Amino acid sequence: MPALLMKSYNIYSRIKFIGLIISGIFLFGMMVFIVLDVLSRNFLSRSIPGNYEIVRYYFMPLALFPGVAYAYGTGIFPRITMIVSKLSKKIQKFIVIVLLIVELILFSLIAYFGLQYGLHGIEEGLAFPAGGKMYPLYPFIFLVPIGFAMLIIEIIFLIIKNLLSDGPSLTVTGDVEEEVIPNQ
Template sequence: MNGVWKAYNIFHYIKLAGIWISGISVLLMMLMIVYDVTMRTLFSSSIRGGFEIIQNYMMPLVVFPGLAYVYASGVLPKMDLILERLNKKAKKIMIFFMLLLELFVLVLIVQFSWEYAMSGLDRKTAFPAAGTLYPLYPLFFLIPIAFAMIVIENVFIFIKNILDKNPSMVMREAENKPEELL
């Protein structure tokens, strides 16, 4: 189990990098909006193509890099009410079933979003803003990367449930975290 925790610790740092990217993107988006509103209010001008840039660049950078961290944090609903009422064996079976189902759906999302990203790359998808075409296709790759990271998180949870006696739908819990992860 120590090897799994060491690998998960490395993966945790990758997820932290994603949450930092999301946080910095929120800050930049906020500053850009404040600057745009100030310029419009005081000087009757605005950032050319500002809305399109925020919509097509900043919003995906806010959502997708931090998605795996949010998923791993356990704040998303995971049928906790049903699982708490089951005995340990039934709970473990239900968790394995739910993890396999999630893995199946997430792998499909990764596959189809990767194909869409590759199609966007082939077509060099762009969006117009202020009379200029800005490339959009690089951001298409955020989606399969984000969902692939959730697949990796679920694989870690699956391995943890195989090796650990206490079934759980999250990788980290306060009572059984190694000291270096606290």
């Protein structure tokens, strides 16, 4: 890949890593919150008010969406390209590019409609009841389009790499051992 493209991807990789850190922090926070709720129920005979809703609407989205682009970029998600390993490199590369374009279209639709839903949530002031209080939901709805926008950027880098390279590739950097699909 050209140097400028690789430099851009390195900057993007730092952003993805920050998302991974955010996901890890909130995953740990969710575990601590759940443990505190269990301890509260067992020792104080009462639960933290709204604990289920807070975990569901705040912790879970913050534990998932900021880190999804990092996970996708590592190439660990199963892809149909593993099935076509007996085909020639040109056909494999074509299939990889077609599948990436399909993913790009699908993730773009999810990001677009997620953004529309988030904007609607701002207009409506979406909130959820928990423990007798109303907590705003609309800021966290934007995690969906942001997470999928990060996936879109990753896919664009992958498409560019596959167009510029000789063989098919499932990662931009090649950090995965089986970056190129084996031709057996």
